[in-house]
Amino acid sequence: DVKVTQSSRYLVKRTGEKVFLECVQDMDHENMFWYRQDPGLGLRLIYFSYDVKMKEKGDIPEGYSVSREKKERFSLILESASTNQTSMYLCASSFIAGGAPEQFFGPGTRLTVL
C-alpha cells in the first residue's frame, strides 16, 4: 500500500512564525502536491512538484513556498504565518495510472495560527 505521512496531525503556531510542514511518501512517486482544505471550499491546490527540485504554483500559492530536495519528501513552508492560514493541510503523491493522475493522500495537518 502507498503510504503518505505528514509530520504532525495538529500544530499551533503564533502569527509571524515560520512554519514547516513535512510530507514523505514511500512509493517512489514522481509527483507530489500540497492542498489546503477549508469547510465549504473543498481542497485548493497550493503548490506541486513533478520532480526533485522542481516546483509549480497552484491556485493559491501566496504566502507559501515549498522545497523538494529528495524524491520522497515535499515540504510546505509558511514564511510568516497569519491567522488566515489556519486550515487543514493535505499532502498527496501520484503516479500516472491509466492516463489519469490518481492521487494518494496523507492524513492531514490541522494548523492553527493564533
Place this chain on the structure above:
Amino acid sequence: AQSVTQLDSHVSVSEGTPVLLRCNYSSSYSPSLFWYVQHPNKGLQLLLKYTSAATLVKGINGFEAEFKKSETSFHLTKPSAHMSDAAEYFCVVSHNSGYALNFGKGTSLLVTP
C-alpha cells in the same frame, strides 16, 4: 479551465435507500473525473475514476458513477445506503496542469437509521 460543481452541499438518506450525489463538470476537452470520499478524521480515499474507457464506472463499496457528456454530469449513485457511507464526498476533475486535481466543494452525506 476544468472545474466541477457539486449541486448539493448536504444530502440526507435513510439506511437502505438509494444514494444520489450530483456533480456537473466544465472542461474544454474530454476530462478525467473522480469521486473521493473522506470519512470523519480519516484521509481522502479514491472511490472511482473515469478516463474515457467506459461511461459507467464502478467503484468500491457498491458505488458507481455515469459519465454523461450531453449533460456534462458525473453523478455518484449507490442502490442502498449503509450507515458507514456517512462521509464527505468530493467530485474531482483533472487540473489544467495535467498533474493536479480540481476539487468540488464537497457533499456531506448523512445516513439515518
